[in-house]
Amino acid sequence: xxxxxxxxFLSVREGDSSVINCTYTDSSSTxxxxxxxxxxxxxxxxxxxxxxxxxxxxxxxxxxxxxKDKHLSLRIADTQTGDSAIYFCAEKGSSNTGKLIFGQGTTxxxxx
Amino acid sequence: xxxxxxxxxxxxxxxGQEVILRCVPISNHLYxxxxxxxxxxxxxxxxxxxxxxxxxxSEIFDDQFSVERPDGSNFTLKIRSTxxxxxxxxxxxxxxxxxxxxxxxxxxxxxxx
Numbered sequence: 001x002x003x004x005x006x007x008x009f010l011s012v013r014e015g016d017s018s019v020i021n022c023t024y025t026d027s028s029s030t031x032x033x034x035x036x037x038x039x040x041x042x043x044x045x046x047x048x049x050x051x052x053x054x055x056x057x058x059x060x061x062x063x064x065x066x067x068k069d070k071h072l073s074l075r076i077a078d079t080q081t082g083d084s085a086i087y088f089c090a091e092k093g094s095s096n097t098g099k100l101i102f103g104q105g106t107t108x109x110x111x112x
Numbered sequence: 113x114x115x116x117x118x119x120x121x122x123x124x125x126x127x128g129q130e131v132i133l134r135c136v137p138i139s140n141h142l143y144x145x146x147x148x149x150x151x152x153x154x155x156x157x158x159x160x161x162x163x164x165x166x167x168x169x170s171e172i173f174d175d176q177f178s179v180e181r182p183d184g185s186n187f188t189l190k191i192r193s194t195x196x197x198x199x200x201x202x203x204x205x206x207x208x209x210x211x212x213x214x215x216x217x218x219x220x221x222x223x224x225x
Binding site for chain 2: 030031033041042043045088090093095097098099100101102104105
């Protein structure tokens with residue numbers, strides 16, 4: 001079945017780069033997403049990548065996609081304390097609808 | 113900037129009671145979704161809705177659940193007889209196209225006692 005897995009926790013120092021990793025099982029995934037959830041808030045779309053791309057860069061964010069290994073990563077350059085949040089990887093499921101399959105989320109802790 | 117809104121932000125109910133969670137999607141969006149997140153667990157898909165009908169539902173979305181778009185702006189999730197295990201954060205989402213940016217609301221925290 002469709003599944004998305006992430007590591008649960010990442011701690012970095014302010015100013016360092018953060019890399020959050022995700023693996024997925026559905027090789028037919030067309031879109032892969034990164035969402036950010038701050039405490040008590042909803043899910044904010046950070047970026048997404050189409051499956052025919054290897055990389056997408058958006059300011060401090062870089063998404064890398066390895067389709068062969070079904071591996072997706074999100075790199076945050078110059079991580080700030082305001083980046084502390086839970087980061088969810090999600091894939092569009094193989095169904096004909098826009099259903100998203102989420103990972104369990106990676107808690108990013110940024111230490112000053 | 114347009115956003116998805118949800119009310120209430122927190123709902124407390126007794127087991128067996130009916131609850132209705134409300135969402136106002138972004139006005140020109142056509143596809144609507146409900147997800148839920150039990151504390152400490154993954155965000156799970158419940159149902160998708162398009163053209164006034166359910167287009168897909170998960171195993172979680174059993175006969176106790178229903179969705180409606182009563183007036184062209186609201187999108188509601190009804191749970192007929194709540195159980196303790198329905199306690200979760202419920203997120204509404206909408207999108208203009210079937211695939212693409214899915215915009216989420218802030219969620220309704222449902223607590224069933």
